[in-house]
Amino acid sequence: MFDAGAPTPPVPSYLSNYIQPTFDHGLRIWWAFFWPTTVISAILGLAIEFGLRVIYEHSIVPGNLIGPVMRFTPYVISYAAALFIMEYILRKNFRHFRIGLVSNGGGANAQDLPATFARTVRVWWTYSWRTVLYRIIITFVATIPLSVLLGIFTRIPTAQAIVRALVMIAIDAGAGLFVIYSNILDEDFGDFRVCLLPLRKDAAASAAPVTTTVAT
Secondary structure: OOOOOOOOOOOOHHHOOOEOOOHHHHHHHHHHHHHHHHHHHHHHHHHHHHHHHHHHHOOOOOHHHHHHHHHHHHHHHHHHHHHHHHHHHHOOEOOOOEEEEEEHHHOOOOOEEOOOHHHHHHHHHHHHHHHHHHHHHHHHHOHHHHHHHHHHOOOOHHHHHHHHHHHHHHHHHHHHHHHHHHHHOOOEEOOEEEEEEOOOHHHHHHHOOOOOOOOO
16 A cells, blocks of 8 residues: 555566567577587587597507597587587577576666677586586486387497487487576576567568568
């Protein structure tokens, strides 16, 4: 009763149509992030592996040094590529929404913030360590079913390798999707929050179909 006459604080114009994240939003963002990261990582990984094999065959570099490099290089490449793709995603306009970084937790007097490299690193770091953690958990839980599945293809090494690679990709995909939807969207990172916002008017106008009228 006493607060009935109190003025309501104004809502910033770009937050007036704030979009509540759904699984569909998370799926769209994850796919736009996952496939280029996977393709770039695969291409760079194969190129570096080929180069390391050439170095091993034509130099005196010992195999006990080349081995660990080849084992850990795919992970380094994957997360390095993820950093640059994350910067692209935070600036990307999707069909019906965009990702926005806003100050003050999206509350009163919140400001639209640019996706600087420092802010991108904060989001990327959360994505990286959480996906590593969830990947370890999923792999541990799925150890027995995975062993049974791979055991079916014991006499077909090529098929076994393909199945193993597909399972690893599925685990990576599941962990990444969960992290983006549950730990990045609508979450605070230091001085900013990652939100889903409507497209800016200029972007929406440029994306809208142009219709022409033919005079008769």
